[in-house]
Amino acid sequence: MIVTVTPNPSVDRALDVDRLEVGEVNRARATHVHPGGKGINVARALVRHGVAALAVVPTGGPDGARLTELLAEHGVAAVPVPVAGDTRTNVTLVEADGTTTKVNAPGPRLADEEVGALLAAVEAQLVAGPRAVVAAGSLPAGAGDAFFVRLAALADRHRVPLVLDTSGTPFARAVRAGGLTLVKPNEQELGELVGRELGTVGDVVDAAREVLDQGTRGVLVSLGAHGALLVCRDAPHPWWAGGPALVPLSTVGAGDSTLAGFLAADGPAPERLRTAVAWGRAAVLRPGTEVPGPHDLDLDAVRVVADPDPHLALKEL
Ligand SMILES: Nc1ncnc2c1ncn2[C@@H]1O[C@H](COP(=O)(O)OP(=O)(O)OP(=O)(O)O)[C@@H](O)[C@H]1O
Numbered sequence: 001m002i003v004t005v006t007p008n009p010s011v012d013r014a015l016d017v018d019r020l021e022v023g024e025v026n027r028a029r030a031t032h033v034h035p036g037g038k039g040i041n042v043a044r045a046l047v048r049h050g051v052a053a054l055a056v057v058p059t060g061g062p063d064g065a066r067l068t069e070l071l072a073e074h075g076v077a078a079v080p081v082p083v084a085g086d087t088r089t090n091v092t093l094v095e096a097d098g099t100t101t102k103v104n105a106p107g108p109r110l111a112d113e114e115v116g117a118l119l120a121a122v123e124a125q126l127v128a129g130p131r132a133v134v135a136a137g138s139l140p141a142g143a144g145d146a147f148f149v150r151l152a153a154l155a156d157r158h159r160v161p162l163v164l165d166t167s168g169t170p171f172a173r174a175v176r177a178g179g180l181t182l183v184k185p186n187e188q189e190l191g192e193l194v195g196r197e198l199g200t201v202g203d204v205v206d207a208a209r210e211v212l213d214q215g216t217r218g219v220l221v222s223l224g225a226h227g228a229l230l231v232c233r234d235a236p237h238p239w240w241a242g243g244p245a246l247v248p249l250s251t252v253g254a255g256d257s258t259l260a261g262f263l264a265a266d267g268p269a270p271e272r273l274r275t276a277v278a279w280g281r282a283a284v285l286r287p288g289t290e291v292p293g294p295h296d297l298d299l300d301a302v303r304v305v306a307d308p309d310p311h312l313a314l315k316e317l
């Protein structure tokens, strides 16, 4: 069992438009509605591949009820934690050439007791000893920048590995506190964490090593169209994996599927990275925040390189 925590979930609405005309009335060709938020997407991708997963989410208002319904429709076991504010709706506009514009709502402010209830709901799941707990996405107002540090303390108390995919100050606080099994930043999130732009493979690897030095065991850096890099504390060198260019249908949630693929895979690190990248690539070929299934994967299209040239520009990967 893998438990996911999404402190700021959403009902994701994706609208397909031919070409977005900013400042005009645009007419969509189709609408896709999915239960969203990064931890939820990880759980959905795992469940589509037959891996047991459960999503812990604060829910409130009509969209909170809708989110719970959508999770059930997608076969994802959920622990909804009732909150007074309204669960958010996030909107994605996808143009015919794959250009994606996303507007994420702030989400409800959580009261201190609601934050406590959310952490207590996670702890109730940790008691059963799941394989991992995955915390992902932004924090709603009121959760406090130390939310993931508090979660890490709970995971540590129950000896459950904590996997984290978030950004900004909450990410920095959690990395500084240490004790994380895996983090999955994208290139921008990692650059922001270390306070510099990452232009080459060596830049990313150095930044990832800074994270490892603070007490994290593995860093999986997703690089959008340029694949992903994996740097682990107990490995002799990094690995890169990627594949031929694709025309994406929607890149929303590709990072979440990547992380799910890594968690679902068995075997040595480079093979887990191959699976992760195959899941991410499959995700961009699905509309909206739809997650890929086993038949969507093309593992053979993914090339894995041990110890990639540090001088290579990320754009050349
Ligand atoms: N344009 C693309 N072409 C091919 N593969 C892509 C593309 N965009 C993303 N991917 C695949 O998806 C993975 C994750 O993408 P990305 O780095 O954009 O994640 P992310 O920024 O965390 O996304 P999100 O927050 O929406 O989940 C990449 O490692 C890659 O395998």
Ligand SMILES: O=P(O)(O)OC[C@@]1(O)O[C@H](CO)[C@@H](O)[C@@H]1O
Binding pocket: 008, 010, 012, 035, 036, 037, 038, 041, 090, 104, 136, 137, 138, 139, 252, 253, 254, 255, 256, 289
């Ligand atoms: O606002 P956050 O929490 O950073 O991101 C939320 C979100 O954009 O992330 C998922 C894609 O990764 C979507 O399902 C969801 O709408």
